Amino acid sequence: MAKARKVPAIIDNPMSFCPGCGHGIVIRLITECLEELGQDQNLIFALGVGCSSLLGGGLVTDRLHCPHGRASAVATGMKRVQPENTIVAYQGDGDAYSIGIAETINAAYRNENFTMIAINNTNYGMTGGQMSWTTMPGQVTTTSPLGRDCEITGNPLKFPELVASQFDVAFAARGAVTTPKNVNKLKKYIKNGLEAQLNGEGYSVIEVLSPCPTNWKLSPLNSMKRIEEELIPYYPLGVFKERKEN
Amino acid sequence: MGDMIKGNIAIAEAAVRAGVKLYAGYPITPSTEIMEYLSKRLPEVGASFVQAESELAGINMVMGAAACGVRALTASSGPGISLKQEGISCISDEELACVVINVVRYGNGLGTLYSAQCDYHRETRGGGNGDYRCIVLCPGSIQEAVDLMATAYELAEKYRIVTVMMTEGALGQMMEPCELPDFIEPEKHPWGFDGKYTYKKIGIFDRNSMDEAVELNKKHETIKAEEQRWEEEGLEDADYVFVAFGLPGRSVQGAVKELRAEGHKVGFIRPITTWPFPEKAFENINKDVKGLISVEANATGQLVDDVALTIKKTIKDRNVSTYCLPCVYGIPTIKFTKEGLHKIMSGEIKEAY
Numbered sequence: 001m002a003k004a005r006k007v008p009a010i011i012d013n014p015m016s017f018c019p020g021c022g023h024g025i026v027i028r029l030i031t032e033c034l035e036e037l038g039q040d041q042n043l044i045f046a047l048g049v050g051c052s053s054l055l056g057g058g059l060v061t062d063r064l065h066c067p068h069g070r071a072s073a074v075a076t077g078m079k080r081v082q083p084e085n086t087i088v089a090y091q092g093d094g095d096a097y098s099i100g101i102a103e104t105i106n107a108a109y110r111n112e113n114f115t116m117i118a119i120n121n122t123n124y125g126m127t128g129g130q131m132s133w134t135t136m137p138g139q140v141t142t143t144s145p146l147g148r149d150c151e152i153t154g155n156p157l158k159f160p161e162l163v164a165s166q167f168d169v170a171f172a173a174r175g176a177v178t179t180p181k182n183v184n185k186l187k188k189y190i191k192n193g194l195e196a197q198l199n200g201e202g203y204s205v206i207e208v209l210s211p212c213p214t215n216w217k218l219s220p221l222n223s224m225k226r227i228e229e230e231l232i233p234y235y236p237l238g239v240f241k242e243r244k245e246n
Numbered sequence: 247m248g249d250m251i252k253g254n255i256a257i258a259e260a261a262v263r264a265g266v267k268l269y270a271g272y273p274i275t276p277s278t279e280i281m282e283y284l285s286k287r288l289p290e291v292g293a294s295f296v297q298a299e300s301e302l303a304g305i306n307m308v309m310g311a312a313a314c315g316v317r318a319l320t321a322s323s324g325p326g327i328s329l330k331q332e333g334i335s336c337i338s339d340e341e342l343a344c345v346v347i348n349v350v351r352y353g354n355g356l357g358t359l360y361s362a363q364c365d366y367h368r369e370t371r372g373g374g375n376g377d378y379r380c381i382v383l384c385p386g387s388i389q390e391a392v393d394l395m396a397t398a399y400e401l402a403e404k405y406r407i408v409t410v411m412m413t414e415g416a417l418g419q420m421m422e423p424c425e426l427p428d429f430i431e432p433e434k435h436p437w438g439f440d441g442k443y444t445y446k447k448i449g450i451f452d453r454n455s456m457d458e459a460v461e462l463n464k465k466h467e468t469i470k471a472e473e474q475r476w477e478e479e480g481l482e483d484a485d486y487v488f489v490a491f492g493l494p495g496r497s498v499q500g501a502v503k504e505l506r507a508e509g510h511k512v513g514f515i516r517p518i519t520t521w522p523f524p525e526k527a528f529e530n531i532n533k534d535v536k537g538l539i540s541v542e543a544n545a546t547g548q549l550v551d552d553v554a555l556t557i558k559k560t561i562k563d564r565n566v567s568t569y570c571l572p573c574v575y576g577i578p579t580i581k582f583t584k585e586g587l588h589k590i591m592s593g594e595i596k597e598a599y
Contacts, residue, residue: 010443041441041442041443042441042442043441044313044314044439044441046310057452060443061443062439062440062441062442062443062445062447063447064309064310064313064340064439066306066309066336067306067309067332067333067336070302070303070306070309070332070333073298073302073303073304073306073307073309073310074306074307074309074310074313075310076270076296076303076307076310077268077270077296077306077307077308077309077310077311077312077313077314077318078310078311078313078314078439079310080268080294080296080307080310080311081267081268081294081310081311081314081316081318082314082316082439082440082441084441085314085439085440085441086441102299102300102302102303103299103302103303103306106298106299106303109299
């Protein structure tokens with residue numbers, strides 16, 4: 001018999017994401033995890049600039065729209081003065097990894113005790129699909145019209161691998177929203193990241209490969225297919241830094 | 247009279263006693279002693295200190311703490327405060343409260359290490375993008391800086407605005423006898439985040455900028471009406487009135503005393519708030535005054551603009567000349583100010599307005 005699933009209580013309003021966007025799935029997973037961990041009424045979001053900020057319109061929770069790229073610095077300030085609250089930085093790849101790479105990487109470097117969730121859709125979504133640091137080699141965007149030339153723009157950035165290998169963080173993983181199996185795995189990663197924070201283990205990051213059909217100019221289904229066939233081989237899914245107690 | 251204490255250390259200790267819960271910042275001369283001192287002192291009182299990776303990150307950490315409704319502080323100097331403008335603009339936009347200390351040093355770009363007042367325009371006009379102001383406090387002594395620290399937070403919280411404590415390199419580095427204030431334990435503000443969404447803050451996309459503009463103007467008008475602070479002397483019969491703040495303001499008091507003793511009818515206004523500008527003080531000026539003179543530590547004259555605008559508002563039936571004595575950097579000596587007056591009276595220095 002089918003089980004009716006309750007919408008998490010802090011989701012209150014419709015969010016204005018494009019059809020086929022992955023943000024909604026991730027936000028649903030985050031809010032489910034928070035509710036299951038008893039943290040949905042003990043929660044502050046530090047929101048990025050870009051599509052990630054649209055979370056702010058959908059949830060009834062403490063949330064601050066941070067300057068572009070600075071969510072990890074803002075989250076640091078929040079967590080330092082109110083360590084009893086669960087702090088989640090919710091950002092996109094352009095926000096967290098390009099303009100905000102300094103704040104993002106330094107929060108990981110200090111092993112700040114909060115959770116960062118980065119939506120990697122390989123472009124700047126809200127401004128109409130410009131190249132970001134996670135854009136794939138050869139990918140056509142509005143600022144790489146002939147396809148991304150990594151010779152002059154650098155190679156796509158793998159942030160969870162970077163912090164897992166270089167810094168003493170609590171938990172680092174990458175998931176995707178392509179299949180029910182991947183969605184379930186992603187939920188486990190998010191829950192692990194939040195649990196790490198609740199236990200005071202330090203910084204946790206979960207990157208999510210997420211479709212952007214509007215800017216990729218693909219159907220929602222073909223967007224999922226692109227993640228499976230093109231992105232996952234470059235951006236492997238899994239845990240790069242396991243929690244110490246697990 | 248209290249013990250001798252260095253300006254930056256005294257201000258930092260006053261901030262601790264005002265109940266600061268978080269300091270985040272980046273080293274820069276001549277403000278660095280503030281963060282050095284707080285790196286040891288804040289953990290002792292159970293508060294947080296973060297050495298941020300950049301000025302930008304520092305102000306954004308302050309924003310995070312301010313969003314939680316607790317007292318947060320950052321300090322820097324000239325170019326460091328330039329980098330913080332993104333955060334100051336956003337904190338202002340979110341109507342959060344915090345204090346930013348600018349220990350001003352001279353120069354454009356990277357600047358120099360000389361004591362100066364060259365950030366006057368930036369601090370009194372908001373500084374970042376958009377349409378906002380910060381309350382700007384300009385102490386003329388270490389004691390005054392210390393006494394204004396709790397006031398800085400009270401004003402920031404009363405109006406939900408950023409307060410800038412604008413000191414000068416020399417004030418930060420020099421020592422004076424100073425009485426430190428008692429400890430206070432401020433309440434967390436009801437509009438601060440508690441994780442339970444107790445305060446129903448709305449997202450930026452749901453805000454109404456037209457309504458907010460009306461509220462912002464009301465707030466600014468209230469601050470202008472209620473919060474002007476200044477010191478004045480000898481205005482009622484003055485032929486010439488000096489206007490100077492901070493350490494130049496203190497030096498000018500000495501010049502006025504000597505000039506009076508020599509028979510010159512001069513007075514002074516020392517703004518303690520440079521925003522709101524102490525317009526009320528100008529109403530006490532002799533209506534037959536011959537000229538206003540700004541004395542300031544910068545190259546081009548900045549304060550002089552506000553002096554000219556304010557005297558225009560105050561004495562409307564004629565144009566009162568406004569002169570500027572910029573000393574570039576350092577603190578103008580009494581001799582500098584006295585010679586400046588003589589050059590003005592002889593016509594050697596022309597009016598700026």
